[in-house]
Amino acid sequence: MSAKKLLVGLTLAAAAGIVLAAGADLGQAEKQATNWTAIGMFGAFVAFTLWITKWAAAKTKSASDFYTAGGGITGFQNGLAIAGDYMSAASFLGISAAVMASGFDGLIFSIGFLVGWPVVTFLLAERLRNLGKFTFADVAAFRFQQTPVRMFAASGTLVVVAFYLIAQMVGAGQLIKLLFGLEYWIAVVIVGGLMMVYVLFGGMTATTWVQIIKAIMLLGGATFMAVMVMAQFGFSPEAMFAKAVEIKTGIAAGAGKSPEEAAKAGFSIMGPGGFVKDPISAISFGMALMFGTAGLPHILMRFFTVPNAKEARKSVLWATTWIGYFYILTFIIGFGAITFVLTNPQFLDAKGGLLGGNNMAAVHLANAVGGNVFLGFISAVAFATILAVVAGLTLSGASAVSHDLYATVIKNGKADPKAELRVSKITTLCLGVIAVLLGIAFEKQNIAFMVSLAFAIAASANFPVLLMSVLWKGCTTKGAVIGGFLGLVSSVALTIVSPAVWEATLGNPKGSAWFPYASPALFSMTIGFVGIWLFSVLDGSKRAQEDKAGFLAQQVRSETGIGAAGASGH
Amino acid sequence: METSLAQRIAAHPSYRELKARRSSFGWWLTGAMMVVYYGFILLVAFDKPLLASRLGEGVMTLGMPIGLGVIVFTVVITAIYVRRANSEFDRLSDEVQQAMSAPAPAQKGGAR
Numbered sequence: 001m002s003a004k005k006l007l008v009g010l011t012l013a014a015a016a017g018i019v020l021a022a023g024a025d026l027g028q029a030e031k032q033a034t035n036w037t038a039i040g041m042f043g044a045f046v047a048f049t050l051w052i053t054k055w056a057a058a059k060t061k062s063a064s065d066f067y068t069a070g071g072g073i074t075g076f077q078n079g080l081a082i083a084g085d086y087m088s089a090a091s092f093l094g095i096s097a098a099v100m101a102s103g104f105d106g107l108i109f110s111i112g113f114l115v116g117w118p119v120v121t122f123l124l125a126e127r128l129r130n131l132g133k134f135t136f137a138d139v140a141a142f143r144f145q146q147t148p149v150r151m152f153a154a155s156g157t158l159v160v161v162a163f164y165l166i167a168q169m170v171g172a173g174q175l176i177k178l179l180f181g182l183e184y185w186i187a188v189v190i191v192g193g194l195m196m197v198y199v200l201f202g203g204m205t206a207t208t209w210v211q212i213i214k215a216i217m218l219l220g221g222a223t224f225m226a227v228m229v230m231a232q233f234g235f236s237p238e239a240m241f242a243k244a245v246e247i248k249t250g251i252a253a254g255a256g257k258s259p260e261e262a263a264k265a266g267f268s269i270m271g272p273g274g275f276v277k278d279p280i281s282a283i284s285f286g287m288a289l290m291f292g293t294a295g296l297p298h299i300l301m302r303f304f305t306v307p308n309a310k311e312a313r314k315s316v317l318w319a320t321t322w323i324g325y326f327y328i329l330t331f332i333i334g335f336g337a338i339t340f341v342l343t344n345p346q347f348l349d350a351k352g353g354l355l356g357g358n359n360m361a362a363v364h365l366a367n368a369v370g371g372n373v374f375l376g377f378i379s380a381v382a383f384a385t386i387l388a389v390v391a392g393l394t395l396s397g398a399s400a401v402s403h404d405l406y407a408t409v410i411k412n413g414k415a416d417p418k419a420e421l422r423v424s425k426i427t428t429l430c431l432g433v434i435a436v437l438l439g440i441a442f443e444k445q446n447i448a449f450m451v452s453l454a455f456a457i458a459a460s461a462n463f464p465v466l467l468m469s470v471l472w473k474g475c476t477t478k479g480a481v482i483g484g485f486l487g488l489v490s491s492v493a494l495t496i497v498s499p500a501v502w503e504a505t506l507g508n509p510k511g512s513a514w515f516p517y518a519s520p521a522l523f524s525m526t527i528g529f530v531g532i533w534l535f536s537v538l539d540g541s542k543r544a545q546e547d548k549a550g551f552l553a554q555q556v557r558s559e560t561g562i563g564a565a566g567a568s569g570h
Numbered sequence: 571m572e573t574s575l576a577q578r579i580a581a582h583p584s585y586r587e588l589k590a591r592r593s594s595f596g597w598w599l600t601g602a603m604m605v606v607y608y609g610f611i612l613l614v615a616f617d618k619p620l621l622a623s624r625l626g627e628g629v630m631t632l633g634m635p636i637g638l639g640v641i642v643f644t645v646v647i648t649a650i651y652v653r654r655a656n657s658e659f660d661r662l663s664d665e666v667q668q669a670m671s672a673p674a675p676a677q678k679g680g681a682r
Contacts (some may be wrong), residue, residue, distance in 0.1 A: 094600045104621070107637040108614060114605040114641060118648045122603075126655075206624040240626045245629045271622025279615040286611050289606075310660060317652045328638070335642045406681040553576040559589050560579065560666050 022159055034181035037376030038383075038488040045217075045384050046194060049210045056202035056209065063417045066203035066424060067134040067399050068304040073208055075311035076412065079318020081208045082302050084215035085392050086113070086319070087326050089385040090171050090451075092218065095327070096362040100342070103269025105245070106334055110327035112286055117291025117320040122314060126559040127470050128303045129312035135396075136300040136462065139402045140469050144477040145548030147542055148414065149465075150404040152484045156462045157297040157400035159488065160454045162438075165393050166297075169439030171387040178356050179363065179379040185440055190435035195391045199398065199428045204305060207395050211388045217381045221374075222329040227364070228369035229336030238312075244269060244338040251342065251352070269338075281518040285452075288521035292455030295462030298396035322378070330362075339363035340368040340554020394435070398427040446533050449500040452519060456495060458485035460524035468532045470558060473551040476544040479536025487528025494520030575670065588662035596632055599651055605657070610640050610647070 064070050073081070091113070097107030132138040134511045135173055137153030169188055176187035233239035249266025257265060294298065303312045341347045347364040354360050366378035384499055402424035407415035465484040468475045494515050502513040536544075557563050579585050613621060613636075621633030 104631075104637065106635055111607070111610065111637060111640050111644075114644050115603060118603045118644055118651070119600055121648050121651055122600050144587050207669065237634075238630050241634070242629045267622075267629065270629055271633050274617045279612065279668055282615045283608065286608065310656065313652050313655055317648050320648045321645050327641060461673045499618075544610070555589075556579045556585070557575045560585065561661050562575075562579065562667060562670060 013259055016471050022310045028381040035223070035376065035379060037372055038180055038379035041376045041380035044566065045213075045293075045380055047208075049194075049198065049384075050225060051211075052209050053198050055203035056098050059205055060201070060203040062404075063134070063421050063424075063558075065205065066421055068301075069208055071205040071305060073305040075306055075314030076318055077212055078302055078306050078311070078315035079206070080215045080322065081211040082299060082303075082319035083322035083326070083386075084167060084211035084218070084314060084388055085122070085299055085302070086323055087218055087385070088168070088171075090173055090359075092222070092330060092385065093359045093362050093382065095330045096334040096337060097358040097360075099331055100337040101274050101358055101565075103335070103338075104271050105273050107327075107331055108272065110330065110441075114320070114324055115286075116290045116329060117316060117323065119290060119350060120294045121316040121320070123467065124300075124470070125303055125312045126309035126561075128300060128466075129309045130561040131470070131554065132304055134301075134304060134358070134403045135399050136297055136466060137400070137408075140462075140465050140480065142469065143199045143554045144469065144480060145427065145428040147409050148477060148481045150408045152465065152481050152488075153248075154400040154404040154409075156398055156457070156484065156488060158463075159492070160295075160297055160398040160458050160462070160546065161393050161400075163433050163450045163454040163457070164296075165390065165397075166442055167454070168386055168390050169435050170442050170445075172383075172390070172441060173439055175359075175382060175386065178360065179382060181268050184443055188218065188436055188439040191390055192388055192439070194387055195394055195435075196428060196432035198387075198391045199395050199432075200425055206262075206394060207388075207391045208302075208305060210384075210391060214381065214384045214388045215322070217377075218385060219329075220327060221366070221378050221381050222326060222333065224367060224374070225336065225369055226329045226332040226377075228338070229332055229365075232339075239564035240259065240339065241270060244335050244506065247338055249345055251447075252535075254352075260416050266365050278517070280522065284383065284517050284522035285519040287525060288456040288459050288519045291418075291459035291463045291521070291525065293458075295458030296454070297462065298392045298464075300462075301392075301399065301413040302395050305390045328422075333362050333365060336369070337379055338366045341365050344368060366501075390435070394428055394431050394502065395520045397431050398424045401427040418497055449495060449498075449505065453492070456491045456519055456521045456524060457488060459521050460491040460528045461485070462526040464479050464525065464532055468529070471553075471556075472536075473548055474536050476536045476539040476541075476547040478539040478541065478544065479534070482535040483528055483532030486531035487524055490527045491520050491524035579666060579670060583667055584662045584669070588666065591657050595654065597652070597656075600648055603647055606640060606643055610663060611635065636646040 059070070060066055095106055097111055098109055128136065128139055131142050135151050135153070135157070136158070141149035141154050145199070150501065157415065170192065172191045173184040173188045176182050177184050178192075180187070182190075198210055202209075230240065233243065247264045247266075248269055249262050252265035253259065302315070306312050306315055341354065341361060341364045344364075347360075347368070348459035349355055353366065357364075363375065363378055365383075367375040370377075402420050405422045406423045407413065411419075461484050463481050464487055468483075469480055497514040499510075499513040500518070501517075502508050503510055615651055621631065621636065623632050624630065625635075
């Protein structure tokens with residue numbers, strides 16, 4: 001696909017308010033010449049992480065080691081790992097590309113992804129740690145009848161993980177084709193294979209450390225780029241913005257615009273443009289991002305890897321700090337790409353577009369400020385990023401199957417820990433194979449909606465059930481399960497009939513989508529919450545009495561941690 | 571946890587204080603975060619020219635410091651919560667834990 005088509009695709013996606021940022025669609029990419037420096041650096045990263053996996057494997061004996069690294073991760077380490085889960089390749093490449101293309105609008109994206117974290121800190125982090133053991137279902141099902149709630153939570157987890165995973169795999173294939181010059185399917189198989197090795201042998205310990213190392217590499221690399229850019233302008237934002245406006249004006253003038261129009265187009269990067277078209281879409285999309293963060297199973301799972309509530313809360317503060325810092329860096333990198341990349345014929349094709357497409361903004365900038373070796377480093381970091389995120393997702397899906405479905409639902413909570421561990425490893429293998437197959441199957445599909453769908457489902461199904469079960473005494477088994485499934489089904493259904501899927505992916509004519517807004521969250525979250533409330537209030541069963549009677553003990557434990565499972569090091 | 575222990579904890583003054591203070595503080599801060607974020611989004615939706623208005627002679631616009639401000643606010647408000655939780659809430663929580671691990675459910679003197 002040509003760079004121009006990519007640009008059009010990017011603009012369309014941004015106009016539809018689709019999440020480019022959290023991880024997903026990097027569009028179709030051209031295969032580049034094989035980049036041996038990048039492959040060498042990536043090889044070194046893989047060798048190092050495999051050595052860590054070997055070390056982690058020796059420590060991974062019990063189910064607790066496998067699911068939660070034995071609860072022995074510190075708040076600072078966990079903060080880096082959470083930040084790593086969140087700073088995916090597309091959030092690095094996608095946001096910097098969006099900033100390069102439309103300036104301020106890129107910042108609106110980043111802010112949406114950041115603002116969920118305080119809410120997680122204030123309402124959930126400590127309570128999750130005090131109530132849960134391995135999965136968020138431990139918390140959601142704490143005082144309820146186990147089987148139905150676990151089945152809901154496992155569905156919520158697997159659906160979110162599936163969409164997120166497909167998006168990451170397709171992104172991985174495209175990105176690696178672009179950066180390393182490898183075939184798409186080879187890239188997907190490498191990601192799937194390495195991810196299975198990390199999770200199978202090293203469990204949560206390896207998954208966490210791979211994520212931490214990658215987060216440090218990504219933050220270090222991005223810092224270097226941002227500092228190099230700012231140094232060119234004497235660390236004056238005004239000078240950087242002025243140069244960027246000048247260049248954008250020049251490009252617009254070169255495209256045949258009158259001087260007045262060109263000046264307007266150039267200055268447009270300094271204020272909001274077409275990203276937010278109608279207020280309802282904007283708010284709905286904002287809700288999906290804000291509350292989806294609090295319902296992503298692979299993120300929630302990380303709160304069980306720290307020894308206590310205090311470390312849980314510290315870890316979110318560190319995560320928020322790193323992610324906020326990272327988004328400021330990507331903003332500078334995006335403007336740096338305007339000033340260094342768009343002006344350098346070395347990085348442009350005949351039509352003035354970016355070689356390899358807009359998502360290469362940060363990669364070309366790496367070359368411009370740090371030469372070929374740094375280019376290789378950034379490419380390797382981007383690959384490592386996908387690998388680490390995919391490993392976390394798989395582990396979270398595997399725990400939902402082994403801990404929630406197998407151990408609790410099928411074996412009634414009496415599963416042999418060894419058997420449970422075996423089930424999670426078999427599930428990891430299955431998920432790995434499925435992820436590779438789906439990644440290959442979806443190569444040519446427009447999957448831009450998948451990450452925003454994952455966030456919308458997390459916000460409409462997982463988050464309401466979690467919040468209501470923890471904070472509202474009147475919530476019952478029936479209410480949580482019916483309301484949760486209503487949120488799940490409505491968010492998926494509304495996404496299918498929204499323009500992003502109905503028109504862009506299924507190819508129906510423009511304007512035929514039944515649901516006009518960019519995100520279903522405003523409606524599906526309401527459906528989820530009202531469903532939980534209504535079916536809880538209407539629930540007159542004997543079980544409902546038990547559910548409500550269990551609230552006091554649950555609340556005491558969620559507030560104080562007395563009786564909470566497992567401190568570290570066992 | 572047995573119900574009697576839960577009831578004993580629930581009746582402890584430090585626990586009640588912890589629960590009330592943390593809950594109201596948490597909801598206040600959540601409200602503040604939502605006002606700031608949705609305020610920003612609504613500003614983007616309804617008053618684009620305001621955010622694109624120049625601050626001085628140069629190209630700097632009002633939107634830039636506001637956008638950056640939202641990012642900084644997000645980190646700072648999280649830090650404010652964690653700071654108070656690390657000192658005040660943890661102290662109250664420790665008081666509850668100590669009272670419960672004491673051999674008899676004796677009345678604690680002077681704890682507040």
